[in-house]
Amino acid sequence: MKLEEIAKKMCAKGKGILAADESTGTIAKRFKSINVENTEKNRLLFRQTLFSSEAMKKYIGGVILFDETIKQKTTLGPSIPELISNNNAIPGIKVDKGAKPLAGSPEETVTEGLDGLRERLKEYYDLGARFTKWRAVYKIGSSFPSIQSIKSNAHALARYASLVQEAKMVPIVEPEVLMDGSHDIDKCYQVTTDVLNEVYNELEIHKVDLKGTVLKPNMIIPGSNSAQKSSCEEIAKKTLDCLKKNVPGEVTGIAFLSGGQSEIESSKNLNEINKINNTNFLITFSYGRGLQASALKEFGKDQKNQDNVQKAFDHRAKMNGLSSRGEWSEILEKEVAA
Numbered sequence: 001m002k003l004e005e006i007a008k009k010m011c012a013k014g015k016g017i018l019a020a021d022e023s024t025g026t027i028a029k030r031f032k033s034i035n036v037e038n039t040e041k042n043r044l045l046f047r048q049t050l051f052s053s054e055a056m057k058k059y060i061g062g063v064i065l066f067d068e069t070i071k072q073k074t075t076l077g078p079s080i081p082e083l084i085s086n087n088n089a090i091p092g093i094k095v096d097k098g099a100k101p102l103a104g105s106p107e108e109t110v111t112e113g114l115d116g117l118r119e120r121l122k123e124y125y126d127l128g129a130r131f132t133k134w135r136a137v138y139k140i141g142s143s144f145p146s147i148q149s150i151k152s153n154a155h156a157l158a159r160y161a162s163l164v165q166e167a168k169m170v171p172i173v174e175p176e177v178l179m180d181g182s183h184d185i186d187k188c189y190q191v192t193t194d195v196l197n198e199v200y201n202e203l204e205i206h207k208v209d210l211k212g213t214v215l216k217p218n219m220i221i222p223g224s225n226s227a228q229k230s231s232c233e234e235i236a237k238k239t240l241d242c243l244k245k246n247v248p249g250e251v252t253g254i255a256f257l258s259g260g261q262s263e264i265e266s267s268k269n270l271n272e273i274n275k276i277n278n279t280n281f282l283i284t285f286s287y288g289r290g291l292q293a294s295a296l297k298e299f300g301k302d303q304k305n306q307d308n309v310q311k312a313f314d315h316r317a318k319m320n321g322l323s324s325r326g327e328w329s330e331i332l333e334k335e336v337a338a
């Protein structure tokens, strides 16, 4: 498949991406919150339960995996990437090695993982991956993000994206401006503008074909400790405005991260964005917590009750599928949940 076709399939109308690529450390935090032991067996059980769910076929275009998961065999027979492909979704893989303190500005981070990446990409392709993810992280503070952080992360994202396309996979380019802090919505807009400008500047220098990419940005929202509360209409309008001004029109798909918003907020805001979307971008979700929080809670109650975990996941996937068409509503949310 051509890169542009892969990107279109990942973000097809009514579908989005399941970010199930929590590193062993992050999944440890999630399992701790539900009192489940963080073992390889439990990680496999939770993930294969999601990936064999009904919602996969209807609402999920791609799944982002972690290194351990892409190499696992399910207890149902097929390997994890086979299970995902059998459900008509595309397997993807997180390839960065995490955000590390940035020398010179150690309160900020730069994402590492370029060394040996060409060789790892080949291995992941052979395991069935057709897209990848690399996440750069920017924090907002009185003197953050620094120019150093904006430039170094953009450079790494571009070198990553270029290598991924060489390996015939679609790079998800994820520059995440964190929600943490008491900044207002306009500060988020301005920082995201600066970050996106530098990212696309570097992608151009590194000859990345934008049609074969998916952008995974944050929405434009006030900081989580801000006194300001913005309506979903304001969030949608400012998010779309920021993307229209700063993302080149050739980009095929834009799949938001949920970034700490609640499940309902993530659906509601995406829905509002799609209601007013007058761009050519396919705009959808690439949620981790926004898709998994309720399912994880059910898994905490009873790990053997696959039906309840899948019911919770199916509902969230369906709601976000509707949001990707701008057809979600509070009434549907309650009707289906009842």
Ligand code: 13P
Pocket (backbone or CB within 6 Å): 019, 135, 174, 257, 258, 259, 260, 286, 287, 288, 289, 290
């Ligand atoms: P959240 O939706 O939980 O922010 O996770 C998405 C993700 O993949 C972050 O890199």
